[in-house]
Amino acid sequence: MSKSKSSETVKVVVRCRPMNEKERDAKFGRVVAVDVKLGQILVRNPKEASSSDHPKVFTFDSVYDWNSKQIDLYDETFRPLVDSVLFGFNGTIFAYGQTGTGKTYTMEGVRNDIERRGVIPNSFEHIFTHISRSQNQQYLVRASYLEIYQEEIKDLLSKDQTRRLELRERPDTGVYVKDLSSFVTKSVREIEHVMNVGNQNRSVGATNMNEHSSRSHAIFVITVECSELDDDGENHIRVGKLNLVDLAGSERQTKTGAQGERLKEATKINLSLSALGNVISALVDGRSSHIPYRDSKLTRLLQDSLGGNARTVMVANIGPASYNVEETLTTLRYSNRAKNIKNKPRINEDPKDALLREFQEEIARLKEQLEKRSGKKKKRRQRKRAGEGSDGEDLEDGETEDDDEEGDDKGDWREQQEKLERERKAIMEDHSLVAEEKVLLLKEKEKKMEDLKKERDAGEMLAAKVKAMESKLLVGGKNIVDHTNEQQKMLEMRRQEIAEQKRREREMQQQMDSRDEETLELKETYSSLQQEVDIKTKKLKKLFAKLQAVKAEIHDIQEAHINERQELEQTQNELTRDLKLKHLIIENFIPLEEKNKIVNRAYLDEEDEYWKTRPITRIEDDHQMMSRPLSAVGYRRPLSHHAHTAMMMRPDMRYKAENIMVLDMDLPARTTKEYQEPVIAPKVAAALESALRDEDEIQVDASGFHSSLGSTLPTGASLKKPKSGRPRTGRKSSTPTSPFSPSSPGSPLYPQSRGLVPK
Ligand code: ADP
Numbered sequence: 001m002s003k004s005k006s007s008e009t010v011k012v013v014v015r016c017r018p019m020n021e022k023e024r025d026a027k028f029g030r031v032v033a034v035d036v037k038l039g040q041i042l043v044r045n046p047k048e049a050s051s052s053d054h055p056k057v058f059t060f061d062s063v064y065d066w067n068s069k070q071i072d073l074y075d076e077t078f079r080p081l082v083d084s085v086l087f088g089f090n091g092t093i094f095a096y097g098q099t100g101t102g103k104t105y106t107m108e109g110v111r112n113d114i115e116r117r118g119v120i121p122n123s124f125e126h127i128f129t130h131i132s133r134s135q136n137q138q139y140l141v142r143a144s145y146l147e148i149y150q151e152e153i154k155d156l157l158s159k160d161q162t163r164r165l166e167l168r169e170r171p172d173t174g175v176y177v178k179d180l181s182s183f184v185t186k187s188v189r190e191i192e193h194v195m196n197v198g199n200q201n202r203s204v205g206a207t208n209m210n211e212h213s214s215r216s217h218a219i220f221v222i223t224v225e226c227s228e229l230d231d232d233g234e235n236h237i238r239v240g241k242l243n244l245v246d247l248a249g250s251e252r253q254t255k256t257g258a259q260g261e262r263l264k265e266a267t268k269i270n271l272s273l274s275a276l277g278n279v280i281s282a283l284v285d286g287r288s289s290h291i292p293y294r295d296s297k298l299t300r301l302l303q304d305s306l307g308g309n310a311r312t313v314m315v316a317n318i319g320p321a322s323y324n325v326e327e328t329l330t331t332l333r334y335s336n337r338a339k340n341i342k343n344k345p346r347i348n349e350d351p352k353d354a355l356l357r358e359f360q361e362e363i364a365r366l367k368e369q370l371e372k373r374s375g376k377k378k379k380r381r382q383r384k385r386a387g388e389g390s391d392g393e394d395l396e397d398g399e400t401e402d403d404d405e406e407g408d409d410k411g412d413w414r415e416q417q418e419k420l421e422r423e424r425k426a427i428m429e430d431h432s433l434v435a436e437e438k439v440l441l442l443k444e445k446e447k448k449m450e451d452l453k454k455e456r457d458a459g460e461m462l463a464a465k466v467k468a469m470e471s472k473l474l475v476g477g478k479n480i481v482d483h484t485n486e487q488q489k490m491l492e493m494r495r496q497e498i499a500e501q502k503r504r505e506r507e508m509q510q511q512m513d514s515r516d517e518e519t520l521e522l523k524e525t526y527s528s529l530q531q532e533v534d535i536k537t538k539k540l541k542k543l544f545a546k547l548q549a550v551k552a553e554i555h556d557i558q559e560a561h562i563n564e565r566q567e568l569e570q571t572q573n574e575l576t577r578d579l580k581l582k583h584l585i586i587e588n589f590i591p592l593e594e595k596n597k598i599v600n601r602a603y604l605d606e607e608d609e610y611w612k613t614r615p616i617t618r619i620e621d622d623h624q625m626m627s628r629p630l631s632a633v634g635y636r637r638p639l640s641h642h643a644h645t646a647m648m649m650r651p652d653m654r655y656k657a658e659n660i661m662v663l664d665m666d667l668p669a670r671t672t673k674e675y676q677e678p679v680i681a682p683k684v685a686a687a688l689e690s691a692l693r694d695e696d697e698i699q700v701d702a703s704g705f706h707s708s709l710g711s712t713l714p715t716g717a718s719l720k721k722p723k724s725g726r727p728r729t730g731r732k733s734s735t736p737t738s739p740f741s742p743s744s745p746g747s748p749l750y751p752q753s754r755g756l757v758p759k
């Protein structure tokens, strides 16, 4: 490890998971081949006829097939990175890939299985083992755990899981999450506990864990601070920060059904991931001067890991089955680009925000306080001893002094207490004192005793605090002579050596391959023309195949670009439509005045790059707004000065000081009218009259019946107006008119029809 400030590229490794049961049952073909020796992934696309002869080839720093063990990955790829974190570099591990390809398996793995646990638990073990083996160094290890979901940051270790955190930036330390909790951990067990709590919180908020985890980014952060005495006798602190990032699934969101989502949410879901892609593109491009870190929370937070002060490893996870081939190719292309990102890692020495420094200073301060206390006591004791005639010899050793001190402290305290108790008893028994005096004296003694106790408690608390703080600072060397430990160390070193060798072999192989093609030609001498033709034809064929592969790749990439572009355009169209709708609503339904008010209140928060609205106040005289309103005196209730003057100026109910309102009775307007007889048209009145006439009032002249049957009313019929306007019913009549009335013997007589319309 060098302290060099030279740049290095992001390391990209690819891991292909085994076929799962479902895939095996459905008999999906395997389209991925892994050449571990050469560090190559070969993919056959079953949709392309030529691909069986010419698979697509991608070369990476190292590749792992379905048989790879977690520990192999760790030793070869992650251990060097964590080592550099222990040395004061920043380090980041990204797990990238489609959902279900083993990102979480690689990062976390199976928790309680040593064989199958992932990078995070393995790094715990690594870090604390390293510390226990260290010498003359002090360490402070702390952990944080956060999640980004739909561009909101959640602290997975906080009690309040509904709270969302903000990103802040400081010129000296860069971007950080405000109020993110972090826990100082002293052992593997403690930091594992932190991880478990975070994982539990992660799943608690989610209704569908699978969907949630495939759409959110989880970042586990371990900060290791190390203080060491330099050759020049100065204390230096190095701070390494390790970000362990389990990214959201890289698949296109439509595949997992984002259609049901509201557009806004859907566009937010993978914003961080697409921003990550854009940042990588911009970094690799070399032409763009602007790197869009600010486009998402993830890229802002991990800005250093991409093109900055950090060592970065990206693990691209892929699946082997044929139905995933498109996603697999996309993942491989994506990570292939990331290989070209250049970082500039450096050791973070004596940063301003080192917690270890604060701890050390606080401990020193507390110790000084403690010393002052014991100093006081010592003086007291010495005085006493001098009085007793002892010569108060000096104590030689720090250790024994401490022990002695403590023992003495206790003895001293007990002595004083006993003395006070004795005095108290003496007062009680002293009959020469008046009762009141006794009480007073007793009280005084009691107070003294209490003070004594308080002081002692405070001292004890101080000591406990110092102890607690010191226990958090980890020092090594406790079991260095442990035999098994030594053996283990050897084993680890061997493993590391092997891993290193493998890596070198692979690199050499890769180099040789590429050189072969270039140099062979130069050295070769041909014995005959025919041989030359043969060899050159062979070479030509080889090169032609290569050319075809590159052309196909270009074609693929172009197609992918077109697809992506179309998708972006579609999103843009939808967003534009949304915006237009909102404009329409504003223009047509919101009064211009209200709109202007809101526009005036709106401002852009530079920090968050978010539009916000100022609180409702009078904006034009801001200075007045800033000062508290004056209070008017002489009222029973608090009343502002403004209200007071407003009350004087106009009788406005709003500014009545008391809850008294003088109100006149306010009678409601009448809604009814006097009754008026209805005015009926003469024609209707006549008809009504004839219809409502009582039957007994009808006089029938039977004599003229035969001749005047069809004629009008009989002449003798007197018209009688009903007394009231109420219609009378015929039933009321006392004598029913029978067709066989005795007054009309012989033929039956029928009364005239009582129809409403006169005939
Ligand atoms: P992701 O986090 O990418 O969505 P997971 O890590 O949850 O995917 O993996 C999906 C499933 O595949 C899990 O059941 C996991 O145990 C299994 N798996 C993934 N990678 C491997 C591997 N290398 N070896 C064995 N099983 C694996």
Ligand code: MG
Pocket (backbone or CB within 6 Å): 100, 103, 104, 105, 213, 214, 246
């Ligand atoms: Mg996962």
